[in-house]
Amino acid sequence: SQTIHQWPATLVQPVGSPLSLECTVEGTSNPNLYWYRQAAGRGLQLLFYSVGIGQISSEVPQNLSASRPQDRQFILSSKKLLLSDSGFYLCAWSASPSSYNEQFFGPGTRLTVL
Amino acid sequence: QKEVEQNSGPLSVPEGAIASLNCTYSDRVSQSFFWYRQYSGKSPELIMSIYSNGDKEDGRFTAQLNKASQYVSLLIRDSQPSDSATYLCAVNGSWGKFQFGAGTQVVVTP
Numbered sequence: 001s002q003t004i005h006q007w008p009a010t011l012v013q014p015v016g017s018p019l020s021l022e023c024t025v026e027g028t029s030n031p032n033l034y035w036y037r038q039a040a041g042r043g044l045q046l047l048f049y050s051v052g053i054g055q056i057s058s059e060v061p062q063n064l065s066a067s068r069p070q071d072r073q074f075i076l077s078s079k080k081l082l083l084s085d086s087g088f089y090l091c092a093w094s095a096s097p098s099s100y101n102e103q104f105f106g107p108g109t110r111l112t113v114l
Numbered sequence: 115q116k117e118v119e120q121n122s123g124p125l126s127v128p129e130g131a132i133a134s135l136n137c138t139y140s141d142r143v144s145q146s147f148f149w150y151r152q153y154s155g156k157s158p159e160l161i162m163s164i165y166s167n168g169d170k171e172d173g174r175f176t177a178q179l180n181k182a183s184q185y186v187s188l189l190i191r192d193s194q195p196s197d198s199a200t201y202l203c204a205v206n207g208s209w210g211k212f213q214f215g216a217g218t219q220v221v222v223t224p
Contacts, residue, residue, distance in 0.1 A: 034212075043216035044158070044202070090157055102148060103204070103212055105157040 002027035006091050006106040013113055019078040021109050023091030031093040033074040035066055038088040086113045118205050120215035127222050133190040135218050137203030147186045150202040158202055193222045
């Protein structure tokens with residue numbers, strides 16, 4: 001069966017510090033991968049998605065970036081965090097790019113920027 | 115106009131009653147529709163998928179889809195306190211991009 005991991009689970013960072021969040025998927029090959037952010041009491045905002053190694057599409061221009069160095073690894077980064085970057089960061093995967101694919105979420109990383 | 119709209123709630127439901135959640139969407143080419151359950155502080159968990167007009171039942175959950183009217187609903191029968199959560203509606207468009215609603219909070223009262 002497929003498993004998705006995220007780490008760290010929680011993170012408290014000062015404004016202006018760098019960020020690196022990691023997501024890995026097990027039990028599947030060539031998944032589509034997604035990064036979402038959920039602000040407190042809000043819906044999910046798609047940040048990045050990837051259909052393959054090195055292929056990243058950005059949905060929202062901001063100070064975040066994403067990379068996919070391996071088939072089942074997805075990394076979210078920032079050089080300098082802003083207060084507005086606080087939120088619940090979720091990685092998700094789906095099996096194919098068709099219109100019927102289901103997305104499955106990792107446990108998430110709760111980021112607080114102070 | 116939001117692409118996927120849900121009532122934010124909270125929807126208060128007595129234990130044992132039916133909870134009815136609604137979701138409307140704006141993209142007419144949407145092909146697939148999903149309901150996720152999210153407990154406080156946790157990540158969303160997929161509970162239902164529906165692709166064709168009509169009803170789909172899975173245990174105490176029934177999803178209903180009406181593409182002509184662009185709405186999808188979720189019924190939770192025999193509501194239990196463990197059903198207290200936020201329910202997210204998601205709509206999948208032409209290439210696989212999900213649009214999520216903001217969620218409806220359900221509170222099941224004993």
